[in-house]
Amino acid sequence: MARMHSRKHGKSGSKKPLKKALPVWLRYTPKEVELLISKLAKEGKTSAEIGITLRDTYGIPDVRILCKKKISEILKEKGMAPEVPEDLQALIRRSVLIRKHIEKNHKDETAKRGLLLTESLIKRLTKYYKRTGKLSSEWKFDPERAGFFMK
Numbered sequence: 417m418a419r420m421h422s423r424k425h426g427k428s429g430s431k432k433p434l435k436k437a438l439p440v441w442l443r444y445t446p447k448e449v450e451l452l453i454s455k456l457a458k459e460g461k462t463s464a465e466i467g468i469t470l471r472d473t474y475g476i477p478d479v480r481i482l483c484k485k486k487i488s489e490i491l492k493e494k495g496m497a498p499e500v501p502e503d504l505q506a507l508i509r510r511s512v513l514i515r516k517h518i519e520k521n522h523k524d525e526t527a528k529r530g531l532l533l534t535e536s537l538i539k540r541l542t543k544y545y546k547r548t549g550k551l552s553s554e555w556k557f558d559p560e561r562a563g564f565f566m567k
Contacts, residue, residue, distance in 0.1 A: 421533050438481055446483040449476060450490055457496045463487040464502060501550055507538050512562050535559070 419426065444452075452474065456466045466487055470476040479487050491497040498505065514531040518524060538557050545551040 432478070436481060439477060442476065442482065444474065444476060444482070449479060449483055450494075453479070453487055453490050454494050454496065457491055457494075462498075462502050462505075463491060500555075501541075501545060504538065504541050504545065504551075507534055507541065508557070508562050510534050511538065511559065515559065515562075 449470070452470065453466055456469055461469065463486075467479065470479060476482065479485075479490075483490065488497060488502075500508075511531060511534045514527055514534060518527050518531065521527065535557075542551065542555070542557055546553055546555065
């Protein structure tokens with residue numbers, strides 16, 4: 417399938433292994449992994465950063481196979497999930513950075529187009545998350561207050 421804002425057709429991207437069994441060498445129990453996830457979340461890491469840390473530092477290849485639920489589901493159960501989904505936060509951060517860049521560089525037409533594409537994606541994702549109930553129906557993207565999402 418083609419990309420939305422370009423004429424490219426790519427199939428690149430990482431693929432998970434087909435094998436759904438637990439590795440024999442894994443020494444962590446699901447309870448220990450949930451405790452690790454909550455500890456890393458208290459440090460301020462996002463669910464993607466938690467997954468990378470578990471993979472690289474602790475040698476846990478896939479939390480979903482071990483615990484039978486995703487990292488975001490575990491965070492939601494413990495009450496540590498962010499109110500705005502992680503991918504939407506990243507897009508809002510990107511739009512804030514592009515706006516800051518455009519303030520300094522008024523004639524950068526490529527950046528203006530990038531801002532347009534980013535904000536249209538934010539609007540589409542917002543509509544989806546409101547429909548699925550992950551965002552409240554009153555939530556609205558305001559570019560003026562978006563600097564709140566910058567770390």
